[in-house]
Amino acid sequence: MTENTQQQTAATTELPTQYTPAEVEGPLYERWVDRGYFTADAKSEKPPYTIVIPPPNVTGSLHLGHAFQHTLMDALTRRKRMQGFESLWLPGMDHAGIATQNKVEQQLAEEGKSRHDLGREEFVERVWQWKEEYGGKILGQMRRLGDGVDWSRERFTMDEGLSRAVQTIFKKLYDDELIYRAERIINWCPRCLTAISDIEVEYQEDAGELVSIRYGEGEDSLVVATTRAETMLGDTAVAVHPDDERYRHLIGKQIKLPLTDRTIPVVADTHVDPEFGTGAVKVTPAHDPNDFAIGQRHGLPSLTVMDEHGVITVHGPFLGLDRFEARSAVVGALREQGRIVAEKRPYMHSVGHCSRCRTTVEPRLSMQWWVNVKPLAKAAGDAVRDGRVKIHPEDMSKRYFDWVDNMNDWCISRQLWWGHRIPIWYGPDGEIVCVGPDEQPPTGEGWHQDTDVLDTWFSSGLWPFSTLGWPEKTPDLEKFYSTDVLLTGHDIIFFWVARMMMFGLYAMDGQVPFTTIALTGLVRDERGKKMSKSFGNVVDPLDWMDKYGSDAVRFTLAKGANPGTDVPIGEDWVQASRNFANKIWNATRFAMMNGATTEGELPPAEKLSATDRWILSRLNTTVAQVDAYYDDFQFAKLSEALYHFAWDEVFDWYVELSKTTFFAGGEGAKVSGRVLGEVLDVLMRLLHPVMPFVTETLWTTLTGRESIVVAEWPADSGFRDEAAEREIELVQQVVTEVRRFRSDQGLQPGQKVPARLDLAGTALAPHEAAIRQLLRLQPEGEGFAATASLPVAGATVALDLSGTIDVAAERKRLAKDLAAAEKEKAQAEGKLGNEAFLAKAPDNVVDKIRTRLAKADEDIARVQAQLDRLPQA
Secondary structure, eight states, X not given: OOGGGSOOOOOOOOOOSSOOHHHHHHHHHHHHHHTTTTOOOTTOOSOEEEEEOOOOBTTOOOOHHHHHHHHHHHHHHHHHHHTTOEEEEEOEEBOOHHHHHHHHHHHHHHTTXXXXXXOHHHHHHHHHHHHHHHTTHHHHHHHHHTOOOOGGGOEETTSHHHHHHHHHHHHHHHHXXXXXXXXXXXXXXXXXXXXXXXXXXXXXXXXXXXXEEEESSGGGOEEEEEXXXXXXXXXXXXXXOTTOTTTGGGTTOEEEOTTSSOEEEEEEOTTSXXXXXXXXXXXXXXXXXXXXXXXXXXXXXXXXXXXXXXXXXXXXXXXXXXXXXXXXXXXXXHHHTTOEEEEEEEEEEEEEEETTTOOBOEEEEEEEEEEOOHHHHHHHHHHHHTTSSEEESGGGHHXXXXXXXXXXXXXXXXXXXXXXXXXXXXXXXXXXXXXXTTSOOOOSTTOEEOOOEXXXXXXXXXXXXXXXXXXXXXXXXXXXXXXXXXXXXXXXXXXXXXXXXXXXXXHTTTOOSXXXXXXEOOEEETTSOBOOTTTTOOOOHHHHHHHHOHHHHHHHHHHTOOTTSOEEEOHHHHHHHHHHHHHHHXXXXXXXXXXXXXXXXXXXXXXXXXXXXHHHHHHHHHHHHHHHHHHTTOHHHHHHHHHHIIIIIIIIIIHHHHHHHHHHOHHHHHHHHHHHHHHHHHHHHHHTTTSHHHHHHHHHHHHOOSOGGGSOOOOOOOOOOHHHHHHHHXXXXXXXXXXXXXXXXXXXXXXXXXXXXXOTTSTTGGGHHHHHHHHTEEOOOXXXXXXXXXXXXXXXXXXXXXXXXXXXXXXXXXXXXXXHHHXXXXXXHHHHTOHXXXXXXXXHHHHHHHHHHHHHHHHHHHHHHHHHHSOOO
């Protein structure tokens, strides 16, 4: 439905005196949903426009980051719907494997139970119950924000269709030998008891210790340094550089490993940096990724010395100790044996932590399932390099390429019960069978399924196409894939964006999952500080919505949205946006009470006043600007453009300039009423994607039409009137200058002052009544005596301030202005008289200085004339 097909009823001026968001927003949203405005039609002949929502965790609630990105996605899809596209904004949630399992395990712990007391099937059923009761809170909050999503297509990464997609692509990758099982070093979280991927490890500087330990005896000894002394229990070698003369005599020899009854070899490996530390490194293949690689090259055994809880498993005095307890105990034992050469505490170094629970991650040798990412990552990089996918802003492409061009194989198995269980069955004689969605798993004695589940990001990587029905060839998939824009934070390029690119290109035979990746920054507080509970600066957007309305929150977020950069936000800014919404409401209400209408045709330009032509010219310029900014994802600029056009040009200038016309009545008032109705109609439609609620209420009241949601997006008609724009600029100059003068003299804004306006022969003459109205200037009257004369814009405004003006203060003010202008002139003349400067300075710089000089001369002449016209004190 477009604006032209909407049923129009008589417009009404019955608007409440105040705008109360809480009374408007909820009912309006439900009306939009009930009328199906957000429901996309796969059979439509309209061109498609598709955005899939980055699925929030089922455990989550709306935070400012969600509100920020949802506002921008909603603005994009609302505008495209108004432009005649079949817009689909598809919602859904992620099952959040680790986070959700933790929630339910905490619940069980309060009952004195663990998941093992329930067993796997009953525990998974318990998680589903938790999801139905507590999960999805954010979906209701999205309604509150005004998200125009298609609720009929809501998806969940564990629903039946998406589970089928996961099993299908696993089978396809397995058959193509892109999924394999191998024992490698992984990042292990002893708290979550699962493997986590490299990008789920967050590094921070921790205060630890650096201990230097002597291995071996006498001339056959060397010193190694470590921050994890407990891992020496699993050392199987010491490595040195093959060209390091200090240790050449030791290469190939066996040396005694302290605290054990073992000897270990000294091996030569080019990985070792002879300039770092002592040039000798301990090798623990089962507990360090670099050591594992050295071990592979030299055929070293891998000894695991800790269990999944980070507890020492080596027989002896350290058995059963936690890794951190063992660290102190091992150092103490080495100290007793005289093996400690040096100790440094605190020693600041980078330590990996689980991004979910902040536990220190333990590198651990483990048998896991992996994706061979090399061919997938190459395809993902090529799609951006050849232009099939655009990254915006473009300078973010480097971060993307740095990741996909250097990606390590991806560990996809997780030691959890909640998630997509790996579709692999093991037989009694070592058989391994991968089972697809339409295949029956093997049965019989000894057959069992892999106990691990897939990394949550595995199913999220399928989101753009699995949500549309893949692997089936559905009408939705045919209509809405590839999606148009992925709008998300730059912080999850690695977590999610690259994986969707890899899987989308692979599953959809080279068809990209989206054509544009629009990356946003992160929301921060008003001082630019990261929001954190520990800082006490976390804001619940619902609190602001309760206080100021959803439109105010949305407009504030959009106004700060520069591509790829972080967004500072404070409550004062939300309050300012609330004031803007109130201004729109009050000004529109006033306009409608004074004849603003959309009924009838807009009169031709020749029948319009200069003021009317000016605002229509500015309106079309604003339409063009907003369109350009949308196409470039410049939400901050388009919001600023709309704010200043609405507040400054429409409400503060056009409405005020037109008041004399409205009050006079007659044909002129009707024409201006129609022009003002046109301007408000277009303005509301321009503002609607960012401020949907207040604009819906005002637009439907103004036009009598069904809904702005399905109205046509405004088009630039091409109308421009530069002469009218110049004419009104002169009016603005006069009003601004006289207002400044009045303020300097301490006159109240409403205080009336006798004045003579010398406008003859200027473009200002037709605007005398409006100028007098705006400036509260009375006719001259008898006994008029000009005490101040203001030459401005080719005209002269003479004011009689007898008894009101402080002549001495005015002279002092003008003398200050004159001194500033003379100083500016002297500086400009000094630079223009400097031959060395002129020889080096670019032409545009010299031109700017000449312009400054000319302006200074004009200011000096103007101020001096004002001084000359002032009466003697």
